[in-house]
Amino acid sequence: MTTTDIVNRLRIWAADGSKAERRLAEIILSDIEYASRAPIADLALRAGVSEPTVTRFCRSLGCEGVRDFKFKLAQVLAIGGLYLFPEPLVRDERDARVVDAVAEGAASAIQRVRDITDMDTVNAVAEMAVEAGQICVFGSGGVSSLGAVEMQNRLFRLGLSVVAQTDGQMQRMQAAVCDKKSLVFAISASGQATSIIESVRVARQYGARTVAITNPDSDLAKEAEVCLPFIIAPDTQLYKPTAGRYSLLFIIDLIAMTTAELIGPSVLEGLRRIRISLSGLNMSDPGRPVGD
Amino acid sequence: MTTTDIVNRLRIWAADGSKAERRLAEIILSDIEYASRAPIADLALRAGVSEPTVTRFCRSLGCEGVRDFKFKLAQVLAIGGLYLFPEPLVRDERDARVVDAVAEGAASAIQRVRDITDMDTVNAVAEMAVEAGQICVFGSGGVSSLGAVEMQNRLFRLGLSVVAQTDGQMQRMQAAVCDKKSLVFAISASGQATSIIESVRVARQYGARTVAITNPDSDLAKEAEVCLPFIIAPDTQLYKPTAGRYSLLFIIDLIAMTTAELIGPSVLEGLRRIRISLSGLNMSDPGRPVGD
DNA sequence: GATTTAATGTTGCTTTTTTACATTTTGCCT
DNA sequence: AGGCAAAATGTAAAAAAGCAACATTAAATC
Known part of the structure; x- marks a missing residue:
């Protein structure tokens, strides 16, 4: 219940x-x-x-x-x-409640993940990312697949070879072609998504290194070499999208930033090139972050 | 307390x-x-x-x-x-710097968008969403395309007919088939992305209602009927992914939640069904947010 | 080491909840 | 309608839980 x-x-x-x-x-x-x-x-x-x-x-x-x-x-x-709130609230009150619910959800989601994330693990993961020949990111479901795509988005900018798979079949196929130079990120809030667990197992058999971003008590966490805890708190508002997405974004940012610093200044050259490549699209404002 | x-x-x-x-x-x-x-x-x-x-x-x-x-x-x-509620980890200075940079970036991004977002506009947008026969979400570039997909992800759960297009060509094609029952969300941090501006113009010609989530001083903002300000502050940390993503997520959450409340309890039935549909995937923990 | 103060324990009392049983109400059949 | 079974509700007493007052012990201070 x-x-x-x-x-x-x-x-x-x-x-x-x-x-x-x-x-x-x-x-x-x-x-x-x-x-x-x-x-x-x-x-x-x-x-x-x-x-x-x-x-x-x-x-x-x-x-x-x-x-x-x-x-x-x-x-x-x-x-x-x-x-x-069984009765409809007056407009202003309702508005304030919506804004507060979303803002507080986001803030506390970030606060929590900030408190529990072990930077030693993140540093280790960043090193794995730098050393890897090929990075695969697996994620299924609304939140996790978003995270997978976002991870790809953040890492390819650093000059890394990274591919996100959000489809279960594709995940398995991708896992099957992994080798010792591969690094797998497996993202799942529940840690029970079958395709992801199996993909990690398969990739690992072929020698890939594996990082799970998931509930540390889950099957997925047990299957992977390293686990970064990602816990979605039960939601306080039925109508509100889960604030866990902010947590996941945060973890991804930590990994991306740590990895970028590890790679060092050569990253900046890559970012510069991306910016140039966009300049043909009328989006060349130099103060703007790379890639809209 | x-x-x-x-x-x-x-x-x-x-x-x-x-x-x-x-x-x-x-x-x-x-x-x-x-x-x-x-x-x-x-x-x-x-x-x-x-x-x-x-x-x-x-x-x-x-x-x-x-x-x-x-x-x-x-x-x-x-x-x-x-x-x-774990005890916050103690970290050495270098690690703390990374964590703090990301956390503060995220927190202030949320704070800023919270301050400038006008809930009257959000409410109006939610009403447009409820009334629309078909919702299109256009976004290009790393941050905005992520936002577009996320917007689709949040709105389809509410029983709305929504499609995200992150490809410029597809955006134009989609815009070309819009009519008076269409609602277009156009997401762009710069507000200069050509394909999006043009798509909005075309959709509007065919009678669609248009909402831009973008820089209010941009061309895109001028082109659309309604604008929700989404401003990405220039980043101080070169290696850090832009915190603007948190702002965008926040705006999307506001829209999703307001729309959900507007639709009312029938939304819950949809969410319940989604949950049931996932139960075959070993992910049936009822405390978990809908869709991993 | 004596003396004061703070911390903890003992005992029994009060409040709160539950059980067992009595009574009433409700629904149903003739 | 009247009577009967079943369900619902009430009564009273017992059990459980929490608390206050006082006794004792430990600690700090001189």
């Missing part, structure tokens, strides 16, 4: 439950903060029911007891978001 | 507190899930202290009592579980 399911169930009970259940559900939904802290005696009084009814109600909602129920309500409050 | 402060305080007590406090803090930190549900008698036993010590400890942590303490722990767990 996901945390927010408890609110859904409350909604259902508020509509379909028996008399006492309806009243209770309404009271609770009308003030979750209160309900999560008040003793059941208070709650029972407010709803005009007896105390055991509250206990039973919690059980029928799928909780172990009142304590467990309150525990879940506390989590709902922490997660907040959509469920706590 | 933010929710996660409780973890920080526990850390401090684990290091600086008295003997009993240290033991208690360690026990709690070692298993927050357990600590948030166990009665204090259990906790006291494990830590080898007396029950009132636990109560006192909770108070000294700034909680009203044990219940309040457990309440806060539950919220910590909801937000991300222990592993999301």
Whole structure:
């Protein structure tokens, strides 16, 4: 049961439950903060029911007891978001909420990955990238495939030979042609994407070095030589795109920057050439980052 | 006090507190899930202290009592579980410089776009998206094409008909088949990308509505009906990938979230289906964001 | 080493939750 | 409608959890 399911169930009970259940559900939904802290005696009084009814109600909602129920309500409050705003908000309030939700999600996603990323690992990965003859980046799913493409985008500028594969079949095929000079980046938020796990295994058999950017407890992490932790926090807002994308972008930036510094000034020559190559497209503003 | 402060305080007590406090803090930190549900008698036993010590400890942590303490722990767990609040790693100077450069770049990029983005415009854009029969997203170049793909990725989940084109030729072709029911998103950091400007002009000729996500002083901004400012600040760090990508992601998130809320609950059904469709791929963890 | 202060433990009391059982209500059948 | 079973709800007492007051021990200070 996901945390927010408890609110859904409350909604259902508020509509379909028996008399006492309806009243209770309404009271609770009308003030979750209160309900999560008040003793059941208070709650029972407010709803005009007896105390055991509250206990039973919690059980029928799928909780172990009142304590467990309150525990879940506390989590709902922490997660907040959509469920706590049953009525449409006035425009300004809503706007502020949207902006805040996105900004805070992004900021905390970055903060977290910043705290847990071990630069020794990143440095090691950068060295692997510099030494590799061919770099493959595998990623599937919305977030991870975006990351794979972005990784390719960042690394090719450094003069590295890199190819991103977001298709499962292509990943396996690419893995099959890996050798000792290959480096594989495997990106997956879950760490359970089958095609990626298998591709890593295959590539490794052929002597490739492998770096997973994934949940460190996952199968993928176990399969790869090195793991950079990439954890997507459960989302606080149903309608909001996951902030985990910012984390992934951050990790990619770390790798790209470290690798660039490792390669040194010759990188700059490559970047300069890219800029020149774009100048024919009316995009030659020299202050602009390379490649729009 | 933010929710996660409780973890920080526990850390401090684990290091600086008295003997009993240290033991208690360690026990709690070692298993927050357990600590948030166990009665204090259990906790006291494990830590080898007396029950009132636990109560006192909770108070000294700034909680009203044990219940309040457990309440806060539950919220910590909801937000991300222990592993999301690791102690920040200590890094040597060189490593810290890289991490800080990337983090500060990202944070300030988000901050800047947050400040300048007008939610009235975003709301208007969301309405256009909801009303549109077909949405086209055009973007060229590293950052903008990534943004285009990401925009497609975010919007198709909402049940919208959306197609991203990152190839100049394809953009023009797509623009040529636009009509009054079309909505075009044109993404370009420079606002000078010829194929995009022309595509917008063509699409508009055929009656499409057009939204530019670009530099507001650019030709592209002038060409489009609506402009969401997207400005890439010149980078101070040559080796660092531009932080402007975070800005773009932010704008996309704002649009996606606003549109989702505008569409309303029927969106959730779509997200649910996407999740179900992934469950065959061993990725059915319900707590995970939709689509890896 | 005595004395004060802070920290921790012991005991028993209060609050909160739960169990077991009694009562009421509801739905259904004749 | 009236009666009966089943479900829902209430009552009261027991169990569990948390807490306060005081006792004791450890530590710091002189």
